[in-house]
Amino acid sequence: MIPLQVAGAFHTSYMASAVAALRAAVDGVSASDPDITLWTNRDGSVVDGGAAALDLLVGQVSSPVRWDLCMDSFAAAGVTGLIELAPAGALVGLAKRGLRGVPTVAVKTPDDLDAAVALLNGEAA
Numbered sequence: 001m002i003p004l005q006v007a008g009a010f011h012t013s014y015m016a017s018a019v020a021a022l023r024a025a026v027d028g029v030s031a032s033d034p035d036i037t038l039w040t041n042r043d044g045s046v047v048d049g050g051a052a053a054l055d056l057l058v059g060q061v062s063s064p065v066r067w068d069l070c071m072d073s074f075a076a077a078g079v080t081g082l083i084e085l086a087p088a089g090a091l092v093g094l095a096k097r098g099l100r101g102v103p104t105v106a107v108k109t110p111d112d113l114d115a116a117v118a119l120l121n122g123e124a125a
Contacts, residue, residue, distance in 0.1 A: 015062040022058045029054060037077065044069030067091055071098040081119045083107060 009015055031050030038047045040056045042063050047053045071094070074082070081103045084092045088106035095104050105115045 011060065011063060011065050013062055019058060019062050022061055026054060026058060039070055039073055041065045041067065041070055044071075044073035046073070067094055068098070071095060074102075075099060081105075083116045083119060088112075 031054040033050045034047065034053060038053060039045065040047050040053075041060055042056060043066050047056060074095075079099070079102060082092055082095050082099070083105045084090075085107050086109075088108045092104035092106045095102065103119055105112060105119050107113060107116050
C-alpha cells in the first residue's frame with residue numbers, strides 16, 4: 001500500500017456516513033451498461049453492468065483505491081494511454097512508474113485539455 005497525501009479521509013471508513021447519503025441520493029437512478037471498458041478502482045476488475053457501476057461508485061467513497069490492481073489490469077488489457085481528471089496527478093505519477101512507457105496526462109486545469117485530446121488522437125504525450 002502506498003500512502004498518499006490527500007485533502008480528506010476519502011476512500012476510508014471515516015467516510016462511511018457519506019455512503020448512506022450518496023446511496024439515498026442515487027436511489028431510483030438507472031445507469032446504462034458501459035459502452036466502453038470500465039474498471040473499478042476497488043480491485044481493478046472490469047465492470048460490465050450499469051447497476052454494478054453505480055453500486056461501486058457509491059461504495060468507493062469509503063473503500064480503498066487499489067491502483068496497483070488497476071495498473072495490473074490496464075497492462076493486461078494493453079492500455080496505450082491514461083488520462084487522469086482533476087484533481088489530478090497522483091495516479092498518473094504512480095502509473096509512470098508502474099506502467100513504464102504508457103503515455104499519461106493529468107488534467108488539472110483547462111490548459112491541460114489539449115494534451116489530453118492529443119493523447120486521445122494517438123499523438124505522443
